[in-house]
Amino acid sequence: MAGYKVVISGYYGFSNAGDEAMLYAILRALRQSFPGVETTVISGTPEETARKFHTRAIPRFGGLAIARHILSCDLLISGGGSLLQDVTSSRSLLYYLSIILAGILCGKRVFLYGQGIGPLRRKWVCALLRRVLSHVDAITVRDEKSKHLLESLGVKAPVYATADSVLSLPKVSTDRGREILKEAGVPEGKKIIGISVRNWLDAEQWADKFSSYIDRLAEEDAAVVFIPMQWPEDNHMAERLCRGKSDRFFFLEGSFSAPELMSVMGCLDLLVGMRLHALIFAALMHVPLIGISYDPKIDNFLRSIGQEAVFPVSAFDAEKLYNKTKAILSGRTQCRWEAVDALRERAGETVRILQDMVNR
Numbered sequence: 001m002a003g004y005k006v007v008i009s010g011y012y013g014f015s016n017a018g019d020e021a022m023l024y025a026i027l028r029a030l031r032q033s034f035p036g037v038e039t040t041v042i043s044g045t046p047e048e049t050a051r052k053f054h055t056r057a058i059p060r061f062g063g064l065a066i067a068r069h070i071l072s073c074d075l076l077i078s079g080g081g082s083l084l085q086d087v088t089s090s091r092s093l094l095y096y097l098s099i100i101l102a103g104i105l106c107g108k109r110v111f112l113y114g115q116g117i118g119p120l121r122r123k124w125v126c127a128l129l130r131r132v133l134s135h136v137d138a139i140t141v142r143d144e145k146s147k148h149l150l151e152s153l154g155v156k157a158p159v160y161a162t163a164d165s166v167l168s169l170p171k172v173s174t175d176r177g178r179e180i181l182k183e184a185g186v187p188e189g190k191k192i193i194g195i196s197v198r199n200w201l202d203a204e205q206w207a208d209k210f211s212s213y214i215d216r217l218a219e220e221d222a223a224v225v226f227i228p229m230q231w232p233e234d235n236h237m238a239e240r241l242c243r244g245k246s247d248r249f250f251f252l253e254g255s256f257s258a259p260e261l262m263s264v265m266g267c268l269d270l271l272v273g274m275r276l277h278a279l280i281f282a283a284l285m286h287v288p289l290i291g292i293s294y295d296p297k298i299d300n301f302l303r304s305i306g307q308e309a310v311f312p313v314s315a316f317d318a319e320k321l322y323n324k325t326k327a328i329l330s331g332r333t334q335c336r337w338e339a340v341d342a343l344r345e346r347a348g349e350t351v352r353i354l355q356d357m358v359n360r
Contacts, residue, residue, distance in 0.1 A: 004358075005038045006030060007069050009099040010079030011092075013043030013060065017229040018166070018277030020052075021258035022080040025165040026113055027053055029351040034358075040069050042099070052257070067102065075358065076103035080114035080142065080165045082297060086125045093125065097132050110136040111357060114165040114350050116297050117146035130154050138357050140350045143300040160353055164301070166280050167340075168347035169258065177263030181225065184250045191222040191329055194264070194271040196229055196278030199237045200294045206316035211241045213318040217325070218248050227264060229275040231255045270328050272321070274313065276301060283340045288328045290321065305339040 008026060011019045023041065030037050039056065043049035046057035058065040070076060076099070083096045103110040112133075120126050133139060134156040141147050147161040186192060197210070217224050226238035226249070235251055242249045252264070262281045265271060271282040271289045276297050282289040283305055291302045293309035302309055310324055311317050 003036060003038060004034055004075070005069075005073040006034075006040070006075045006077060007066075007073045007103075008039060008041045008077045008079050009096060010042070010083065011044075011081055012041055012079070013045035013049045013057070015231045015255045017231075017256065017258070017261055018275060018280075019079075019081055020255075021166045021169075021261070021277055021281075022114070022164070023049075023053060024258045025168050025347075026077065026079055027055060029165070029168060029348075033351050033355055040073070042066060066099070070099075070102050070106050070108060073108060075109045075111060076100070078110070078112045078115065080116070082116045082295075084115060084117050084129060085119055086122050087119050090122065090125060097128065100136065101132055104132070104135045109357065111354055112136060112139040112141070113354070114140055114142045114162060114347070115146065116142050116164075116300075117149050119296060120149070126153055133157055138353060140353055143297075143304065145296070145300055160349070162350045162353070163304070163343045163347035164276075164280060165347060165350060166258070166277055167284065167343045168350070169262065169284060170344075171285060172259050172262045172266070174263050174266040176260055177265070177267040180252065180256070180260060180264050181250075181267055184225065184252055186223050186225055186250045191220075191269045192267060193217060193222055193224050193325070193329075194268040194273075194278075194282070195224060195226050195238065196234070196271065196273035196275045197226070197237050197241065198230065198234055198274050198294070200274070200313060202314070203237070206313050207237075207241060209316040209318045211243060213321050214241055214249070216318075216322050222269075222329075223248055223250060225250045225252065225264075225268070227252055227261070227271075227278060228255075229261075229278050234275075270325065272325065274298070283337075284344070286335070286337045286340070288335050290324055290328070292316075292321075304343060306336060 012023050041057045043057045044060045049057040130153045136157045139159045140162045142164040144161045147159050150159050228234035265281045266285040268287050273279045274292045279291050291309045293299050294313045
């Protein structure tokens with residue numbers, strides 16, 4: 001496969017740890033499965049993407065460069081994540097569909113890699129998705145709900161439910177995680193509770209309740225560490241919740257790679273998370289987790305590992321969250337990781353489906 005050219009489209013180059021982890025996982029799988037593959041990533045910060053991932057990268061809105069690379073490639077991959085949804089914006093959906101359509105019109109093989117589809121609210125969006133996606137070569141999605149949604153739309157391309165691409169990553173050593181926590185001033189010998197929080201619509205309705213939960217944690221003999229998955233936005237929200245009240249609160253500063261974040265997660269006694277890939281990292285490292293749902297993708301993932309969100313963020317219950325935290329830290333609640341290991345195997349199926357498609 002030396003010289004086989006692949007263009008990868010997605011939400012890359014914006015310091016979002018989840019999307020960067022998906023790119024890392026996709027590139028890792030491609031390089032293992034197609035030795036000598038040549039990759040080009042469409043990125044918001046191409047120089048940084050090229051440096052971090054050792055790949056060619058081109059600007060997200062570089063129309064001529066994108067067209068030129070699609071014309072000369074063998075395969076276009078639309079990378080993982082919630083790219084095809086119209087809740088936050090229909091403009092981003094139209095952007096990603098335009099890249100897919102360009103690949104189709106240029107006669108290239110087009111593959112959707114571990115996508116999460118929806119939610120979809122507009123009828124015209126559903127009709128557009130059906131027409132465009134019916135002409136791609138194959139679609140892999142990260143959950144059964146996404147598969148059912150595409151089938152209900154009448155998409156004619158083959159659709160396979162596998163798993164989020166990040167779930168294909170193996171466990172990592174915790175050595176680097178301990179270094180990062182030490183650099184942040186986190187003391188040794190204490191229970192470490194990781195918090196992954198994000199700003200979300202109507203945050204004023206739940207932020208004070210979250211703060212009261214954190215205040216109670218500060219009274220315990222535990223270290224509370226805020227882990228940013230989108231830097232620096234997540235830390236802004238964390239600072240708002242903490243209100244500077246305790247020296248038992250610690251903040252990780254800056255952006256970290258997927259292996260670094262997994263290593264940090266492996267050092268925790270518990271992760272309380274809103275961000276999907278924070279929960280996935282913890283699960284991959286077999287660290288107990290509590291998920292707070294703000295989006296169906298959180299519920300879908302938690303159900304896939306035999307858990308449920310403690311509550312939706314719109315119905316934040318500080319007492320319930322505190323009681324569940326205490327139950328996990330005291331060992332009264334046990335986690336079973338067989339489902340996570342099964343998902344790791346399912347995530348590996350994505351690249352095997354891609355190999356079959358390429359070899360046909």
